[in-house]
Amino acid sequence: MSDAPPPPARLPLDWIATSLRRERTRAGLSLSELAKRAGIAKSTLSQLEAASGNPSVETLWALGVALGVPFSVLVEPPAPAVQVIRAGQGPTVASEKAEYVATLLSSSPPGARRDLYHLRAEPGAARESEPHIPGTVEHLIVSTGRVKAGPAGEEVELAPGDYMTYRGDVPHSYEALAPGTTFVLVMQHV
Secondary structure, eight states, rough: OOOOOOOOOOOOOOHHHHHHHHHHHHHTOOOHHHHHTTTHHHHHHHHHHTTTOOOHHHHHHHHHHHHHHHHHHHOOOOOSSEEEOOOSSSSEEOOSSOOOOOOOOOOOOTTEEEEEEEEEESSOEEEOOOOEEEOOOEEEEEEEEEEEEEEETOOEEEEETOOEEESSSSEEEEEEEEOOOOOOHHEOOO
């Protein structure tokens, strides 16, 4: 029996490839220019963007500096297009002095504006919503009843206490599945 720690998990190369392509495109740099700025071979960068190769911390750090982004932007997993937190789940903190528990569902990014809505819906036709302004993200928390909501083709059924977030700048809908359905909708504009 060995006391040696297990080997570290390898980062999925497709995450890194997607992040590198996205950030290089955002910066308006060619493969050659980014490789030059980072001090690495163009072939190395090409392999990384093709999700092959074996990137080192140093290589990724140099690429992050050349792109003007933190290291974490290149290696963190892609955020899901739709996120659901079921009632009773999520990071919670309890009070020591009262019967009070806070569950963080979403933090606001810097520079964001949020509009709050309390909605009431009855079963019948779904409320189809056209895309809102680019960068809009919707946050929905069910109070009573049941609702099916989300981007077209990615709708999720939610019950009281469930939380969901998704892009609001694509076609999406809300459909009450039970009488007396109520929910809070937060529209975040970045």
